[in-house]
Amino acid sequence: MGGPHSRLLLRTARIQPPYSKSRRLVRNLYNSAPSSKQLHDPSPSELLRFILTDSIKSIESSHPDAASSSYLRELFSHSWKSNSPPPPLWTSLKGLAPHNEGLLQGLEAPNAGISALKSLVERYANDEHGAALLQAQNGTFLRLTLQRCQLQNTLPEILSVISDIIARLDRLQLPVQPGTYATGISFAMLELSAPALGQFVIARRLKGMPAIGLRESVRIIKNCSDALDHKVFEDSHYDRSLMLAVITGEGDFVPHDNIRLHDSLYWTQPSDKNGIRYTSQLSAQDYISLLAKLGSGEVLHTCWSSFLKNVQPKNHHSCFAAYQVVLALIQSTNSEVAVNYLEQVSQYCGDNLPFIARFPNLQILIDDPLVGDALPDLVRGEDYIELLDVQLDNMNQRMGLQWNSDCQEHSSAALEPSEAIREALGDQYVPNIGVGSTDSNDAKQLWAELRARGCSKSPAALNGIVDLLHDHNGQSVEIATHLDYSKERLREFRSRFGPVEFRWAPEHSPIEFSDSRIPLLHEFTRPSTPLDLGLIRARLIVGGVPQSGANSLHLMQLGNIYLRHGLDEPWQLSGYILVWDRHLGELLGLYVGQTSGVIDSGPTSVGPFGALMHISPSSNAGERTSPNGMAACNCWGPYYLDIDPSPDLEYDLSGETKQCENP
Structure with a gap:
């Protein structure tokens, strides 16, 4: 086909009559040009010379017409203003301007996709200037573009594009920025792809690139940790050995030439001989926690020893960082x-x-x-007393009790026991504790039980939440929405909808999908199943395919959400149901389309406030950060709803969990 100039000549030769449209347009532009000197109508030879050389200077002339060249360059570099399609000549030349302004504009497009990104790369990344623009700010624009691509494309597709970009730049002998490799490593960690991770780690090491910076190291580790948490939640037998080998070089799958990610991270550099980088201020606990989750041995103990030396007993953030590592070990x-x-x-x-x-x-x-038994012997003084107070307070909240210090007695903030509980107790005496004043908005007992047992692997513990839903049936509880934790979107929400109040009606919600049987409210003859407990799975749809892992939510239904737009307006069903995220431990509002009755399994439509809303009790309405430090989930959707297979739940032959749960 020849080079680009040959293709332009072939395309130009097919225009009939030659350059007629271009000449008319250029003539109009020249006539309206704000110039003291009227420019002459460009000849066909000048147009062709400009296409090939970006100038109308002829070989014989040593004095180019700068004004004419400037106008022609403006004609071909800017967006077409006419209502009609642009001439073929303009279309062919657009994008070949020396400054490649269109590349950054394309990278910043809000609806970026893989196909559009490929087109941009093929069009612009052909020289050092184009490669520099593609990787501007050490690859920040490219990384943000790829993050937006996640709305339309899967992680394997994104990893493939990153590999193609690096291969293209290498083939053209153009520089590859360290940030581009860091972006590849970050997405490989998010996908838990050991082959892709090894490819990027080895390539950057062979090119002698410096260590990854702190911010990028934290992002890389967080991506892997979050992805691993979701993966293990869905598959407790997930094999971590391949990822461990590429990251630390441990195990049976030692990487090529023992090149591992560990040696490229911010905290592990030889220059830090005293381990001063292993501090909570530098988020070293995130990396050590990941090592614990991966099952590391020697590398974990080495990093922990350096970190322990920097723990500050009088700094609660530093102490919490150490406890975070202990938590990761328990979870693994x-x-x-x-x-x-x-x-x-x-x-x-x-x-x-x-x-x-x-x-x-x-x-x-x-x-x-094990940890619970050892804990009391490791605490003393005021911290021990505070630990007892916190535990007593949690127990009181979960039992629905309130301690009145003035009269030294307890009062009950709970409702009357449900009929199910009374039937289970039979003729046993139920002591009456002084009943305090409660209102219809008091759901502290339910909130406390959700926090304590909402993420449990025990069906019996989740069934305890179901009993509390029965106890609170008929209540109306105030809640607040944070949408997706975006301040801008919250402001837009308030300006568009005005004052909106939300209330939640607690209700046991067994699964009633249109393609599944409707279970009985109570079936004591067999263990509680996901169907009985109201456990649903919401998988983000990307490219028409429901996703798993971090894009899959495991939810427990808690009842309908009502709304009203003013004090004088009636309450009405919102189309959202309140759900508890059993993995991340937070409240969400899920749009189901129908507000009552049978829910259709399959893709959901997007509600007026999005497919999902982050919810909190009204008492915490001022919070503006996501729980557990987790990033807000994709609130736009769409999501695919079905029954949650709940592989995390642990049953034994008698229907109880294998692991005993404390009351």
């Missing part, structure tokens, strides 16, 4: 090492665990049999 079923690390922290902090009572995930530590 390595409780013995978790106890060992907790003992080391206590010894380092003077036989105490400072601020342990305020650790957000304290309940998980207490629920673990």
Whole structure:
């Protein structure tokens, strides 16, 4: 086919009559040009010379007409203003301007997709200037573009494009920025793709690139940690050995020439001989926690030793960072090492665990049999008293009790026991605790139980939440929405809809999909199943395909959400149901289209406030950050709804969980 200039000549030769449209347009532009000198109508030879050389200077002339060249360049470089399609000559030349302004505009497009990105790369990344623009700000524009592509394309497709971009730049002998490799590593971690990760790690090492910066290292580790959490939640037998080998070089699958990601991260550089980078201020606990989740051995212990030396007993953030590593060990079923690390922290902090009572995930530590038994012996002084107070307060909230310090007695904030509970107790005496004043908006007991047991693997624990839903049936509880935690979107929401109030009606919601049987409300003859517990799965649809992993939500239905637009307006069904995310441990509003009755499994439509809303009790309406430090999920959707197979739930032959749960 020849080079680009040959194709332009062939295309130009087919225009009949030659350059007629272009000449008319150029003549009009010249006539309206703000110039003191009227420009002459360009000849066909000048047009052709401009196409090939970006100038109308002839070989014989040493004095080019700068004004004419400028107008022609403006004609071919800017967007077409006419209502009619642009001439073929303009279309062919557009994008060949020396400054490639269109590349950055394309990278910043809000609806970016893989096909559009490929077209941009093929069009512009042909020289050093184009390669530099493609990787501007050390690849930041490219990374953000690829993140937007996740709305339309899968992670394997994105990884393939990154590999193609690097291969293209290498083939053209153009520089590849370190940030481009870091972007590839980040997406490989998000996909948990050991082959792709190894490819990028080896390539950047062979090119002698410097260590990855702090911000990029944190992003890379967080992507892997979040993806691993979702993967293990859906498949407890997931094999981590391949990822561990590429990251730390441990295990049976040692990478090529022992090139591993560990040596390229910010915290692990040889220049840091004293380990001063292993601090909570530099997020070193994120990497150490990932090592714990992957099942690392020697590398984990080495990094932990450096980190422990930098723990600050009087700084609660520093202490929480150490407890985060212990939490990761518990979640990876390595409780013995978790106890060992907790003992080391206590010894380092003077036989105490400072601020342990305020650790957000304290309940998980207490629920673990080994860690829970060891914990009381590792705390002393005021922290021990505070730990007891926190536990007593949690127990009171879960039991629906309130302690009145003035009269030294408890009062009940709970409703009357449900009929199911009374039937289970039979003729046994149920003591009456002084009933305090409660209102229809009091759901503290239910909130407390959701926080304590909402992420449990025990069907019996989840069934306890179902019993509380029965107890609170008929209530109306105020809630607040944060949409997707975007301040701009919240402002737009308020300006568009005005004052909107939301209320939740707690209700046990067994699955009633149109393609599944409707279960009985109570079937005591068999263990509670996902169908009975109201467990649904919402998978983000990308490219028409429901996704798994981080794009899959595991939810428990809690009842309908009502709304009204003013104090004088009636309450009405919103089309959303309140659900509890059993993996991330937070409340969401899920749009189901129908507001009551049978729900259709399959793709959902997008509601007026999005496919999902982040929800909190009205008492926490001022919060503007996502729980657990997790990024807000995709609130636009669409999502594919079906029954959650719930592989995380643990049954035994009698229908109880294998792991005993504390009451």
